[in-house]
Amino acid sequence: MRLFDHKYGTITSIAGPLLFVHDVMSARIGEVVKVQTPDNRQLDAEVLEIHGDTVLIEVFAETHGLDIKRTSVVFTDSVKRAPLSRDMIGRVFNGSFQPKDGFPMFLPEKWSPIAGFPMNPSARARPVDFIETGVSVIDGLNTLVKGQKLPVFSCAGLPSKEVVAAVLKNARLIGGKEGAREEYTTGHASDFIVVFAALGLTFYEYSFYKRVIDDMQSGFVAFVNMADEPVMERLLAPRFALSVAEYLAFDKGMDVLVIITDMTNYCDALREVSTAREELPGRRGYPGYMYSDLASLYERAGRIRGQQGSVTMLPVVTMPEDDITHPIPDLTGYITEGQIVLSRELHQKGIFPPVDVLPSLSRLMQRGIGKGHTREDHRHISNLLYKYYAKGRDLRRLEAIVGRDGMTENDKEMLNFADLFEREFIQQRAGRRSIIETLDTGFELLKQFKLEK
Amino acid sequence: MTGKITGISGPTVITDIKGLKLYERVFVGNAMLTGEVVRIEKDRSVVQVYEDTQGLAIDEPVQSTGMPLTVRLGPGLLSGIFDGLQRPLQRLKEESGPFIRGVKELSALDISGKWIFHAVRKKGEQVSTGEIIGYVKEGPFEHYISCPADVKGKIAWIAESEIHLDRPIGVMEDGSEIPGFYDWPVRVPLPYKRKYSPTEPLVTGQRSIDFLFTIAKGGTAIMPGGFGTGKTILDQSIAKFADIDIVVYAGCGERGNEMAELIEEFEMLADPWTKRTLMERTILCVNTSNMPVAAREASIYTAVTMAEYYRDMGLHVLFLADSISRWAEALREISSSLEELPGEEGYPTYLASRLSGFLERAGVVETNSGKTGSLSMILSVSPPGGDFTEPVTQSCLRTSGAFLMLDTSLAHRRHFPAINWFQSYSLYGAELLEHHAEKFMPEWEHALSTCKEILQKEEELREVAEIVGVEGLQDADRLLMHTAEMIRMKFLCQNAYTDDAFSPPARTLSIIKEILDFYKTADEKLKQGVQLDEILNEKKNK
Numbered sequence: 001m002r003l004f005d006h007k008y009g010t011i012t013s014i015a016g017p018l019l020f021v022h023d024v025m026s027a028r029i030g031e032v033v034k035v036q037t038p039d040n041r042q043l044d045a046e047v048l049e050i051h052g053d054t055v056l057i058e059v060f061a062e063t064h065g066l067d068i069k070r071t072s073v074v075f076t077d078s079v080k081r082a083p084l085s086r087d088m089i090g091r092v093f094n095g096s097f098q099p100k101d102g103f104p105m106f107l108p109e110k111w112s113p114i115a116g117f118p119m120n121p122s123a124r125a126r127p128v129d130f131i132e133t134g135v136s137v138i139d140g141l142n143t144l145v146k147g148q149k150l151p152v153f154s155c156a157g158l159p160s161k162e163v164v165a166a167v168l169k170n171a172r173l174i175g176g177k178e179g180a181r182e183e184y185t186t187g188h189a190s191d192f193i194v195v196f197a198a199l200g201l202t203f204y205e206y207s208f209y210k211r212v213i214d215d216m217q218s219g220f221v222a223f224v225n226m227a228d229e230p231v232m233e234r235l236l237a238p239r240f241a242l243s244v245a246e247y248l249a250f251d252k253g254m255d256v257l258v259i260i261t262d263m264t265n266y267c268d269a270l271r272e273v274s275t276a277r278e279e280l281p282g283r284r285g286y287p288g289y290m291y292s293d294l295a296s297l298y299e300r301a302g303r304i305r306g307q308q309g310s311v312t313m314l315p316v317v318t319m320p321e322d323d324i325t326h327p328i329p330d331l332t333g334y335i336t337e338g339q340i341v342l343s344r345e346l347h348q349k350g351i352f353p354p355v356d357v358l359p360s361l362s363r364l365m366q367r368g369i370g371k372g373h374t375r376e377d378h379r380h381i382s383n384l385l386y387k388y389y390a391k392g393r394d395l396r397r398l399e400a401i402v403g404r405d406g407m408t409e410n411d412k413e414m415l416n417f418a419d420l421f422e423r424e425f426i427q428q429r430a431g432r433r434s435i436i437e438t439l440d441t442g443f444e445l446l447k448q449f450k451l452e453k
Numbered sequence: 454m455t456g457k458i459t460g461i462s463g464p465t466v467i468t469d470i471k472g473l474k475l476y477e478r479v480f481v482g483n484a485m486l487t488g489e490v491v492r493i494e495k496d497r498s499v500v501q502v503y504e505d506t507q508g509l510a511i512d513e514p515v516q517s518t519g520m521p522l523t524v525r526l527g528p529g530l531l532s533g534i535f536d537g538l539q540r541p542l543q544r545l546k547e548e549s550g551p552f553i554r555g556v557k558e559l560s561a562l563d564i565s566g567k568w569i570f571h572a573v574r575k576k577g578e579q580v581s582t583g584e585i586i587g588y589v590k591e592g593p594f595e596h597y598i599s600c601p602a603d604v605k606g607k608i609a610w611i612a613e614s615e616i617h618l619d620r621p622i623g624v625m626e627d628g629s630e631i632p633g634f635y636d637w638p639v640r641v642p643l644p645y646k647r648k649y650s651p652t653e654p655l656v657t658g659q660r661s662i663d664f665l666f667t668i669a670k671g672g673t674a675i676m677p678g679g680f681g682t683g684k685t686i687l688d689q690s691i692a693k694f695a696d697i698d699i700v701v702y703a704g705c706g707e708r709g710n711e712m713a714e715l716i717e718e719f720e721m722l723a724d725p726w727t728k729r730t731l732m733e734r735t736i737l738c739v740n741t742s743n744m745p746v747a748a749r750e751a752s753i754y755t756a757v758t759m760a761e762y763y764r765d766m767g768l769h770v771l772f773l774a775d776s777i778s779r780w781a782e783a784l785r786e787i788s789s790s791l792e793e794l795p796g797e798e799g800y801p802t803y804l805a806s807r808l809s810g811f812l813e814r815a816g817v818v819e820t821n822s823g824k825t826g827s828l829s830m831i832l833s834v835s836p837p838g839g840d841f842t843e844p845v846t847q848s849c850l851r852t853s854g855a856f857l858m859l860d861t862s863l864a865h866r867r868h869f870p871a872i873n874w875f876q877s878y879s880l881y882g883a884e885l886l887e888h889h890a891e892k893f894m895p896e897w898e899h900a901l902s903t904c905k906e907i908l909q910k911e912e913e914l915r916e917v918a919e920i921v922g923v924e925g926l927q928d929a930d931r932l933l934m935h936t937a938e939m940i941r942m943k944f945l946c947q948n949a950y951t952d953d954a955f956s957p958p959a960r961t962l963s964i965i966k967e968i969l970d971f972y973k974t975a976d977e978k979l980k981q982g983v984q985l986d987e988i989l990n991e992k993k994n995k
Contacts, residue, residue: 122546305551367714402920
């Protein structure tokens, strides 16, 4: 411990967000540093590397206007922490945890390092509690459970924000041994709360989300980093959001749904910073440690054995060039427990939500459905729907070659099924469907067809 | 010896201690973080720290231990859950809560625990290194205590019945002691007398593996697959059902929720072979993706050393790692923080030699005490973008004995386990055939080749069928397509969530036999002029 702040004016070089400072006494790795600019602004920064008394500092803001002579840095002797309190509920902050809604800062109840601590794997509880999103194609075929991380893989131009908004508006938890009995929605119960992190959002997108959040009248905490705000904050905002989520979940026993949009902006920020640090680039220029870095965010979702509260995560990833093997969706898919993939083709057909069922998957679904969770026949209905739709989709290729007239009756039925499945089951213009309605819709659909295999 | 930290960059720390040895373990900083010396220069050494370095300050102390990174080997490892540095996670949870913060030094074994010792050697007898002096019962197993290296001579005193691990179990006439446990460097394989070629199959309970691509006890297999191809489910199914004494499961850089699921299931489920709970035969070594990267690199060595320790009791041990790609990535991160010249895709050039060195720790051996034990390895690989030409898959291919390729398109069709039957192979097949013919079914070889042939022909016919439709094919070809579908749906597919998840050899054989018999009789009937539709109708009505 040092008794007072150390202030230095010994900067030797500045490159992008990086500063080299000389003659520093006992710096700490990850230590928070305040940079005072010649025009008296104060910027947040962090110690990145130490070599003897030379320290490399990374600044979390635009570094224009800095110089070597008049800029000074103050070492604070502590690592970056997030202020936490129940009072942050209903507030909007920027990527540096400063209020963005015009109200004063709250008084923190405690401080917690923003990187969090890894959860002891033997303390984790297996996610099994069904979350009803009100979206048939998610509830019925790719069920979300409490403590899961399930990303939405979107493409540029697809309505990912409308899909997220639909989930935000309609998500509710269904508890109790009987299945669909006790329920509470985002709109009602105070124990279900949304933590929203917007990374590199345009003003247009932000105002859309803002309206959704305002309409929800429920608990939320928002962190907003706009497209023209510092790139470094894009790396901080999700960590603040998750620290808040962990606090609300495991200190206060709430069920927290964390929405992060858009992870592609996060990864691009990571690449930008990594390049500035002159690190060796990996695939497509993204740093080699991107897997571990993404995992340090995604893995903070979960539940603890014998404790109330949960962190569920719904990140949005926009796939560059619609390519699911691009490093961002690829590494995300390796860490998360499944994915919801949006399809351009369905969107063109005017179907909303345009979820492509075939590549979508929820790995934790098997434990969250069936008797005691949703309904006994859930697994059976969902398997049949998937199987016939996959077959129908397969036959569409054949249809393109031989034409519908050249196909057997059964194959034609299968094609009709696929069309109707898209129009009646996936398509869901207005309003939510409860899980019972979803399963009934699926069952009715299956009844209409006499499909052999 | 103590020194100071003079530089920090991510997980690497530079210190001014003199007289360090390469790969020696050191304690770094006031928090006593574990590190390993990875480079020594004249007046400074580079230390790889296995924990989060956040908050570490310059000038904090560094302490040398004179020992390399070790694992603790002794009774009580079974049903344990450890992290990459062999810290017991259950006890850690009791001490510091559900999150791993500021890690304490905790012994992997509960040293204060009591055990009942059965001596097999007596006072006054001559023993030497590697010889068994007695055993304790650990679950269903006899856990042998043997004479450590450098100890030999006449026994002056040997314990009877109750023992404590922190006290010696035997004392020699020259005063040297036989302890209940010992520490062994993780990067050094445990010694054995000689290695044999694998001759016995490892029954996994997965039909596609047991029948098409048999793995041998003491053999190695890799399972590469993109995300969503069911690697983890397959890995876990094998861990549950394999015909093996002990399973060591290394969860290396994967999901925490999956590990939670595994732990809960293993505590509840029974081993289908012995009916005891699975946890009793399992050691978990878990380093999830959000735990420190450098410890992930060490974790597979920690796990495999424990596996070798039980192999030396004359047991059959299966080592599973999910996934070895995460280990390779950890190696890459460490290598790049040491500023080494990168090889292919940024991986260090020693990736292939490290991997082959690691895979060679598998095998059937005669132990130093004269028993026969085996260590088999099944490693899953997560190739980026599902592209198998990447360095980790390719390096593994050169040393592993079986290649089980998990196919994304099969997974999309919900064909699980998604093992591609054209690309996968097993080098053990030929050697095990004899064993199979003798033990299970005399016509095994014939059945296998017929099955492969049908699947191969189906692939050729499928292209034709896509154009002319299945109805346009000749009856013989349609029968073949029908049979191939039966093989795929009824034989190769196995739902991991039903009773079918485990298929004992008898069931595996009866299913394939039934399908091939049907094919044979139907084919004969076709030749006699019976219509295919008639045959199929008849089968349906049965």
